[in-house]
Amino acid sequence: MYQTNQYEGMIAETVTMKGHNGDTINAYLARPLGGGPFPGMVVIHHAPGWDEWYRECTRRFAHHGYVSISPNLYFRDGHGTPEDVGAKVRAAGGAPDARVLGDLDGANAVLRSLPYVSRKVGVFGTCSGGRQAFLAGCRLKGFDAVLDLWGGRVVQSKEELTPNQPVAPIDYTKDLSAPLLGLFGNEDKAPTPEQVNQHEAELKKHGKSYEFHRYDGAGHGFFYYDRGAYRQEQAVDGWKKVLTFCERTLR
Amino acid sequence: MCTMIAHQVKLEGRGKSGADWFEVREANVSYDHPYDLPLEHALNIDFVNEAMGPGARVAVELSVDAARRLVESIQAVLAQADARGVLEDIPLAAAKPGGAPSAS
Numbered sequence: 001m002y003q004t005n006q007y008e009g010m011i012a013e014t015v016t017m018k019g020h021n022g023d024t025i026n027a028y029l030a031r032p033l034g035g036g037p038f039p040g041m042v043v044i045h046h047a048p049g050w051d052e053w054y055r056e057c058t059r060r061f062a063h064h065g066y067v068s069i070s071p072n073l074y075f076r077d078g079h080g081t082p083e084d085v086g087a088k089v090r091a092a093g094g095a096p097d098a099r100v101l102g103d104l105d106g107a108n109a110v111l112r113s114l115p116y117v118s119r120k121v122g123v124f125g126t127c128s129g130g131r132q133a134f135l136a137g138c139r140l141k142g143f144d145a146v147l148d149l150w151g152g153r154v155v156q157s158k159e160e161l162t163p164n165q166p167v168a169p170i171d172y173t174k175d176l177s178a179p180l181l182g183l184f185g186n187e188d189k190a191p192t193p194e195q196v197n198q199h200e201a202e203l204k205k206h207g208k209s210y211e212f213h214r215y216d217g218a219g220h221g222f223f224y225y226d227r228g229a230y231r232q233e234q235a236v237d238g239w240k241k242v243l244t245f246c247e248r249t250l251r
Numbered sequence: 252m253c254t255m256i257a258h259q260v261k262l263e264g265r266g267k268s269g270a271d272w273f274e275v276r277e278a279n280v281s282y283d284h285p286y287d288l289p290l291e292h293a294l295n296i297d298f299v300n301e302a303m304g305p306g307a308r309v310a311v312e313l314s315v316d317a318a319r320r321l322v323e324s325i326q327a328v329l330a331q332a333d334a335r336g337v338l339e340d341i342p343l344a345a346a347k348p349g350g351a352p353s354a355s
Contacts, residue, residue, distance in 0.1 A: 047253060048284055080305035083286050087297050088305045091279030094255050127253055127284075152253035162255055189291055190253040220253070220284075220291050228289035 020102020044125030049086030
């Protein structure tokens with residue numbers, strides 16, 4: 001808990017990093033000042049784009065003592081406003097899972113190369129980023145905590161599979177290699193409460209460490225203070241759950 | 252996006268973004284998260300020119316009802332123009348100076 005006589009500072013800036021296939025992409029890196037060691041956090045932006053909320057979120061994790069990096073998963077899709085680039089990716093059916101995983105692996109490697117990062121790194125995502133965080137926890141090595149916030153399409157029917165997202169993440173549940181936190185709104189349509197239940201049943205079946213929190217009166221994206229979906233009470237509680245989970249799994 | 256329901260149609264037209272018009276070559280139609288409309292999902296249409304970069308975009312976000320009424324209105328207007336014999340159902344290139352020769 002912060003005390004008013006405590007020193008606090010951070011550095012936050014755009015950096016470049018190596019992503020999937022060794023491609024150079026940009027990313028936003030925020031770190032607390034000091035020698036650490038601090039745990040790390042990879043912050044995954046939502047499908048609508050690499051926008052301001054994710055840079056704020058990256059700084060928020062740094063404020064709470066995590067060296068955090070948010071890779072621009074749409075770097076290869078051109079540059080412009082986050083909305084214009086996001087709309088382009090929306091039309092293309094979203095970023096390919098394989099490329100996203102490569103970029104997240106690269107972001108993890110950046111954190112682990114920094115002398116002030118401890119040996120523990122988490123991955124956090126909302127919306128499609130929640131799905132991708134879960135996917136990363138199953139498909140990649142080296143994440144110590146996975147935070148899936150209202151990740152839609154973890155459960156996918158065969159008809160919903162696409163060339164960019166060819167496998168439903170729920171099918172990888174047996175490979176999940178880190179504790180999972182899930183936050184969901186009970187009024188969400190993607191994922192629906194039934195899909196969240198399906199996912200939970202699969203986690204139980206494979207004996208995975210997880211905690212799911214479901215919020216009444218909340219739908220999709222209830223942390224986004226700039227959207228009508230924002231739910232103050234649920235968001236405040238949700239952030240507490242996020243930070244408590246990180247303290248337990250990454251410190 | 253969270254539904255990934257999107258179609259692209261190649262087309263010819265012009266769009267206005269800010270003060271300037273640009274050549275529209277594609278329309279991206281999706282049912283997914285809108286950016287500004289206060290709904291979880293909407294029918295989104297982006298008129299774009301991919302060759303000009305992501306900023307060449309005229310965007311609309313519609314409720315399902317609005318989208319259906321728009322489709323009906325487009326069909327009705329085209330049918331009315333056809334009935335009056337004023338429908339110019341020819342490729343844009345043919346209508347440009349130096350395009351395809353006219354029948355006369």
